[in-house]
Amino acid sequence: MNANDVIAVLCPCCEKELYRGTMGEDGNIQKSSSSPAIKDDGKGGYFMLCPHSDCQKRIVMVSVIGGASGAAFELAPNSQQPCA
Numbered sequence: 001m002n003a004n005d006v007i008a009v010l011c012p013c014c015e016k017e018l019y020r021g022t023m024g025e026d027g028n029i030q031k032s033s034s035s036p037a038i039k040d041d042g043k044g045g046y047f048m049l050c051p052h053s054d055c056q057k058r059i060v061m062v063s064v065i066g067g068a069s070g071a072a073f074e075l076a077p078n079s080q081q082p083c084a
């Protein structure tokens with residue numbers, strides 16, 4: 001996989017596109033600016049709201065710290081998602 005390839009990350013609930021980003025040199029996906037914002041739940045957790053009107057689940061994200069580009073986020077395991 002090449003740097004700058006666009007990757008679509010699917011919602012674990014509705015399996016439609018949740019967000020897209022590019023693969024950084026550190027192997028983490030950097031979310032594109034047009035993707036839904038990552039929100040802070042105030043308890044040290046992060047989530048993203050699925051943009052699809054028939055889903056709108058609160059998708060749990062985890063931060064991936066480190067690498068050249070700093071913090072990135074990825075989907076939490078399916079067992080932690082509200083649809084699981």
Ligand SMILES: [Zn+2]
Pocket residue numbers: 011012013014015016050051052055056057
């Ligand atoms: Zn969804």
